[in-house]
Amino acid sequence: MDDENADCAYSEEDAQVSLLDLPVEIFLHICSFLKASTLVHSLSLVCKQFYLILKDDSLWKARINRMWPDASYPLLRPAKPDKLFWKLSCVAIEKQRTIWGLKECSMKKINSHGCGSTVDALLLMHDGTAYIAGARDRSLIYCNFREGWKYRVTDMGSAHNGWIWDVTTIDNTIYSCSWDQTVKSWMLTDTNFVHQKTYKMNAGALLCMSSCPEQALFATGSYLRTVFIFDSRSGDKPIKQYRPHGGAVIKLAMNSEYILSASEDKTVSVYDQRAGQIMKFITIPGEAFPMCMNMQRDCVCIGDSIAKLHVLNPKKDFELVNSYSTGHTKGITGVHLTRGNLITSSTDGSVKIWSPTDPPKLMTTLRSSFGEIARMDYQNGVLAISGSEIAVYMNRCVQ
Known part of the structure; x- marks a missing residue:
């Protein structure tokens, strides 16, 4: 009986775990498998905590750099980038890579x-x-x-x-x-x-x-x-x-x-x-x-x-x-x-x-x-x- 109660107690506690409870490093690792558009237009709007994590420009700069590690983005660095520059740029880049990055271009x-x-x-x-x-x-x-x-x-x-x-x-x-x-x-x-x-x-x-x-x-x-x-x-x-x-x-x-x-x-x-x-x-x-x-x-x-x-x-x-x-x-x-x-x-x-x-x-x-x-x-x-x-x-x- 005690073992059964212990199992029930564990299940109830486990059911309450959410993304909010995860360490930031694990949360960001999960985010790396999601599209930039999903992160910007959906996940960052869920709560203040997600918004604060995903507003960091260094996150988006690193994500872009992983696409082209031997090149510098953008072609010419803007003098005064707006607050959304790196976020929206990453969304635009991933969209274009989806369009053009295939062996056979999907344009018709x-x-x-x-x-x-x-x-x-x-x-x-x-x-x-x-x-x-x-x-x-x-x-x-x-x-x-x-x-x-x-x-x-x-x-x-x-x-x-x-x-x-x-x-x-x-x-x-x-x-x-x-x-x-x-x-x-x-x-x-x-x-x-x-x-x-x-x-x-x-x-x-x-x-x-x-x-x-x-x-x-x-x-x-x-x-x-x-x-x-x-x-x-x-x-x-x-x-x-x-x-x-x-x-x-x-x-x-x-x-x-x-x-x-x-x-x-x-x-x-x-x-x-x-x-x-x-x-x-x-x-x-x-x-x-x-x-x-x-x-x-x-x-x-x-x-x-x-x-x-x-x-x-x-x-x-x-x-x-x-x-x-x-x-x-x-x-x-x-x-x-x-x-x-x-x-x-x-x-x-x-x-x-x-x-x-x-x-x-x-x-x-x-x-x-x-x-x-x-x-x-x-x-x-x-x-x-x-x-x-x-x-x-x-x-x-x-x-």
């Missing part, structure tokens, strides 16, 4: 649009559920695949009188630039594009665009070396123009403080919008010129014509801090940096997915079905590439 084509000519302009919109594209046959294309990934294509033929080189958006207004020396603004309806305004410039072909929706500003760069800045709320004349280069302006990146322009003269210029003047020129190393740019708050990535990736630090006057070989065999046509990955595309027909670390570590390589890639964009787990076709891919895990 959800949309393909054959085009009559090369598509040089491509931009994902609405959290990756639509894209806008411009082609050399002068057509402007909008595709929405929001509902069940069934897509609707709106194709505006002869939107310009020359090749369309780039597109950008401010709110729901689309801006396109062309070899015909114009920028046109468009509003989408259920069935078509509605032309709103034409901005005419006598500065040669317009080759690139960028925008800053927060300030309702957009900019375009020309073959004749000029950058034009427009206020979308005012008339059809530029509010500012300047000539930063000795060659054609082929790429722009813009935020509320700076406009970066890349040129065939092998330089990138940094224009300070507040001061109204050029503050710096960066020369691309080697016999190469910059082909694409991606500007984040704490990092600028530049892809060049000999397949090298260059990193600038905006917090140190856009100092060139690193250059990397990418393994592409031709020029880089697109670069996109997020907390969880770094993506590059090339005219060699490949897209490479990297870790966002110093140095970047290759996770996987994709090959286009149509050869050369002219443009690439990535948003919310959706990857879009263009050339003689437009192809959109989405990971099965994000559906």
